[in-house]
Amino acid sequence: MLRISLLNVPIDVVTRTDAVDTIVQMLASSSQRHVMTPNSEMLVEAHRNKEFRRVLQQSDLNLPDSHGLLWAARYTGQCLPERVTGVDTVRELCKHLDAHTSVFLLGAGDGIAEKAAKKLQQKNPHLKIVGTFSGSPRQEDAEAIIQKINAAKPHLLLVAYGAPAQDIWIADHLKHMPSVRVAMGIGGTFDFIAGIQKRAPQILQKLGLEWMWRLVRQPSRLPRIFTAVVVFPLLVMHSRARVQ
Numbered sequence: 001m002l003r004i005s006l007l008n009v010p011i012d013v014v015t016r017t018d019a020v021d022t023i024v025q026m027l028a029s030s031s032q033r034h035v036m037t038p039n040s041e042m043l044v045e046a047h048r049n050k051e052f053r054r055v056l057q058q059s060d061l062n063l064p065d066s067h068g069l070l071w072a073a074r075y076t077g078q079c080l081p082e083r084v085t086g087v088d089t090v091r092e093l094c095k096h097l098d099a100h101t102s103v104f105l106l107g108a109g110d111g112i113a114e115k116a117a118k119k120l121q122q123k124n125p126h127l128k129i130v131g132t133f134s135g136s137p138r139q140e141d142a143e144a145i146i147q148k149i150n151a152a153k154p155h156l157l158l159v160a161y162g163a164p165a166q167d168i169w170i171a172d173h174l175k176h177m178p179s180v181r182v183a184m185g186i187g188g189t190f191d192f193i194a195g196i197q198k199r200a201p202q203i204l205q206k207l208g209l210e211w212m213w214r215l216v217r218q219p220s221r222l223p224r225i226f227t228a229v230v231v232f233p234l235l236v237m238h239s240r241a242r243v244q
């Protein structure tokens with residue numbers, strides 16, 4: 001798989017279709033894989049946080065989850081074909097899973113993973129969901145959560161604790177969940193599928209302005225949006241200037 005590098009983080013050159021095909025192939029193999037959905041804020045976090053940067057560098061598939069990444073690729077003379085979000089990938093992936101592939105939904109607020117599971121099940125009657133749990137990324141809760149997951153024996157584990165917590169949790173614990181072939185950090189995906197949060201209208205998504213929609217609906221995200229739309233481009237410009 002072709003990968004580019006942005007701020008020392010590898011990003012896979014994939015479309016959503018490629019991403020779904022790759023994850024389906026990963027599920028058919030016997031190795032354990034970590035799939036991440038990096039966006040602009042996550043790359044800024046990785047720039048400051050060495051542990052998180054290492055997790056992104058070791059992940060098996062990094063999907064370009066924000067328009068910021070597409071811009072950064074172009075600005076540094078590289079190319080990414082399209083934005084591949086966690087929520088769109090999960091929705092599409094569920095259509096392609098066979099009835100032998102089991103799924104566990106971990107994370108999000110109380111009852112939200114359950115609601116998301118119901119919605120996914122309605123859309124994909126063949127889908128085998130073997131468990132949901134809100135849980136928490138805290139170290140002291142890990143053992144009980146891992147026991148729950150191991151009792152359900154899922155092949156695909158979707159983890160929605162937000163970044164960087166969800167991906168550090170996966171990197172730390174994947175090896176203790178032997179049934180899991182693919183663990184995927186997916187941010188706010190369950191909130192969208194459950195209908196708790198609404199996606200921006202298509203036109204805003206196409207124009208790369210989904211951040212404006214999220215700012216209006218959740219003003220508390222302002223610091224995160226500032227990081228994505230101001231700090232990230234400045235870091236990319238600075239890093240390009242340094243290598244020239």
Ligand code: UDP
Pocket residue numbers: 107108109134135136137160161162163186187188189190191
């Ligand atoms: N979350 C959680 N436990 C935590 C922190 C966050 O379950 O300790 C959930 C939160 O409820 C939300 C998801 O993690 O469903 C992260 O959502 P966010 O909007 O941060 O993700 P984004 O889509 O922006 O990456």
